[in-house]
Amino acid sequence: MRVIYIDIDSLRPKHIGANGYHRNTTPNIDKIAEQGVSFTRAYCASSPCVPSRASFASGMFGINHGVLTHWGPGCDFRISNHPDQPMFIRYLRNQGYKLATFSSFADRHDAFWFMAGWNEVHTHTLKKGNEDADEVMDAVLPWLDENGRDDNYFLHLQVWDPHRNYTMPVEYQEMFKDTPPPAWPDAEAIASHQDNYAPFSALNLFPHGDGKSNAPSIPDRIRNSDDFKAFVDAYDGSIRFMDEQLGRLFAKLEELGIMDETAIVISGDHGEAMGEHGIYGDHVCADEAVHNIPMIIKWPGMKQKNKRFNELVYNVDLTATIVDLLGIKVPKKWDGKSFASLLREEDYEAREYLVWDHGLYSVSRSVRTDDWLLMRTYHPGVVPLEPIELYNMKDDPNMTKNLAEEREDIVAELDHLLQKWTHEHVQPGKQPDPLPLVVQTGPYKYVTKEMWENRLSKVIGREDLRDEFLKNIKAK
Template sequence: MNILIIDIDSLRPDHLGCYGYDRDTSPTIDAIAERGVRFDRCFVSDAPCLPSRTALATCRHGLNSGVVTHHGEGQRYDEPGNGHDPDADRMLAFRQLAENGIYTASVSQFTQRHLAYHFGASFQESIMPTATAGGPAIEDCSDVTPVAQSWLDRHADDDDWLLHVNYWDVHHPYLGIEDVVDSVRDSGSAPEWPDQAAIDDQQGMTGVRCADLWPSADQYGPDWLDFYDWPMPESITDRDDFEQLVDGYDASIRRVDGEIATLLETLERNGIREETAVIVTADHGEAFGEHGIYAEHAFPHPACQQVPLIVSWPGVTDDAEGEATDAQVYQFDLLPTICELADVPIPSGWDAEAFTPALSGDRFEGREFLVSGQGIYTFGRAVYRDQWMYVRLVHPGVFSYPGLYNDPDLPNDGLELLHDLEADPHMTRNLVASEPERTAEMRGLLDRWLVSQLSDEWHAQQPVESRGRDPLARTASTGPYLYADPDELLELYREHDRSDAQIEALTRTMAAFPRPTRNPSS
């Protein structure tokens, strides 16, 4: 069996037709879902990009791999093993497949963009589609697809391979969408929420990529704004501003969907479509108003941590075509599932667990609860159980949103949140104060999970200075300031006569979470 994994950066599931979206963003992905199984409650174990793809490549929580953020100590992968010998119980996920007869390759700039050697090293063949990565030299989907096509053409007659193809285009800036944006707009309405009342409520919060301040020429510089083909609002003050962002995002999904169609046509042309499993997923999602954040992955909530997972596997999903499961799974549970289906041993040291029964429509309960970490702009973890979501912020970064967090009238300085996702899917009400028993229950789940993870044998063997310590908490000492400098933001607020309440809120946060003197990116 051959396996094609399509990994789309920043893709939230509820903007796909197969997940119920009103707009025609994803006809190709929807067709894949019709031939496979869709997971409606799939979350990454760690977000965003670097922690998420590290988890996929290691099948381990960031707590156990060391990678929980994009900078400082929290970006460094703790390679298990001794000298030149890796730990066979914690083998890199795609390397485990390679060692058991499946040829593995990846077409992605990710390894270079995030200096993540361990990700590229997980594959036998790691291909950068362009010569550069990061900054203004961002690869376009039109750069990626021809490289992936060429690989598929060369390996069409081979047996047992896995190709990972990474598209970055759904991540802002939204480039090259002029030919598709009108048709996407005309195909359906933008989401009804946030309505104007919600947008009005979000004015006055502190932070970047929020309703009060999105990209600003003062903060990011005119060159940054010029980089955006698609005009981006400097703040979100009304529905027009919101729809401008969503139109660019949705059109980017449609553009990538067309590239996926080209890959499937390549499989068809080579006569191997029916012997190739096709999987569509993402590294994280994107907020569009949740907790006041727009077009960014900055908070531990479903907008960032919930991802699509669609598996179409000939001979396995045939009896469950078009079905969906609401069983909770981690995205990295995909790898042991592939191992089971390919008759590859699953290392004992992985945190991931196979969801194979769900693919054939058999009874599958999924995980009782999930813990998902967040590692840029804010540091924290969310716990998902049934309809409940509990958040503990380790560090709020530069964000404060009245009534939700960093509110002195709430317990624990407002660094805890509780939401009922069925009654309040947009998470507008924090129930910590009104639901103390439920809060205690969810808090206990997270505490016990942390203790069990940090008490295992591997952690006990670590150096004394890091033994039993949470890498997210260690990294929080430098603050989640890689993309948002609190001093610069405070100065910007003063220069532009922002409200006394905003200046006071940001000053209070900076006092509660002092910034170290050294550069956090060093």
């Protein structure tokens, strides 16, 4: 079996045409979705980039693989490749598969454990994630010419384009100038975001330097609906450019005569905020927008076509499912649960809830059920978050009204699930939860406490926001 895994950084599932997006951002991805299935409620178990890909590499939750932030305390990858708990890539290789990756992820984040197990590692540029999708395809397509018709390989390729700063050719941004942006955030919501002191907020869209935009495609700030439209046009333009480059990949598979018999999996490391929690184009907490990831599977012989599933699934469930679909036993100590039986139209016991966490800019852990999202923030870092936030995701998908005080019964119910989940994963003989390490040292990586205090006061000129920031971190 040939498997091609397309790893897209910072792609919101809501911006994929096959998932109902009103803009024509992903015509080539949509064609793959028509031949397979899409999961609209798939989530990364830990965010952002480094914790999420540690889950991909290990098949484990962050509480077990040890990586909840980008470096320092709480970023100690600790999977030792025990036979019952092997790393995903090493496990496939032991089963006779050839493994190749085209990715600059390890170079960008000094995450060299990601290199373990591959037969071939192609760091096709030294741009550390700043390369565009055409550069990735220029490296991948010759590899396919040479190896594409072989059997039993797993090809991983990563594209960064939906990650800021949206460096696609300007004509891709202009493609959407006559198409309305998403209905939310509207003018009222954008106005309410003007007093948010977080990095990547409407006020602090560029949190370094003088605050001016360092990307031609992006405005300095989100002051109004016109600014938001320019911003989302750039984001969607980067998606469309990336999608056209994936079209080159799919055309190559057709040219080689292997498209129908090749499994294609499209997913990503995390989503992206577009106004949720007042953040634009980044990822600062454990909310829905950051953790919701794309998940599309086209698998040879799969009967179900052009179908969307709404089951709650993790990224670690996807790796377990790939192994299962390949006819390989899922390691019993992985945290991932295969949903291959769902794809085979067999009995499947869905997860009743998910727990996920985040450790960059803020430290939070969340519980997600069908209807509700509870987010507990253990350290607000540089983000104005409440210690407990509760959202009705069916009535309020953009998380605009915190119901924690009104629905103490739901808070208690979800808190019980959170404590139950934590107890299951922190037991005698197991390594400790890394989250307290990030809380103890603070989620100050790219933005330090001293830097942010100075910026709010002297660069932004908002001493009131500086005082609010200092008050929040003092009360953590």
